Amino acid sequence: MSDTAVIRTVLVADATLTALVPANRIVVGEIQQAETLPAISIETISSSERKRVADLPGAVLMSARTQVTVLAASYADQRRILDAVANAIKGGRRRVAGVLVASIRRDIVGPDLRDGALGLYMQSRDFQVVYYRPQA
Secondary structure: OOHHHHHHHHHHOOHHHHHHOOHHHEEEOOOOOOOOOOEEEEEEEEEEEEOOOOOOOOEEEEEEEEEEEEEEOOHHHHHHHHHHHHHHOOOOOEEEOOEEEEEEEEEEEOOOEEEOOOOEEEEEEEEEEEEEEEOO
């Protein structure tokens, strides 16, 4: 499992968020141009291994910057959904879909963007995801 899968699993489990954006429109990677709005894209911005002597056997501690981008048909929807994303992501050590997550921390919020011709409003928020990736 990767940082993007961890974030997606947490987001689709949140009833408040999925009331605004159905789970099938919360995707890892690129949102298709024909996708119905609103939609959410989840992508890895950067990641690194943190090799430590005290790590769990058979796992590597990973630190990743993960970006969640909201696409909506109005500015009000964009803000409402981005706020719901932030509220859905809770910090703390826990298992997510069988993966031990050391922490998820809210990070920067990107600029408001829009494409007037397409009627598209966009904004992203980054998260720092620290988790144990199983080694083969």
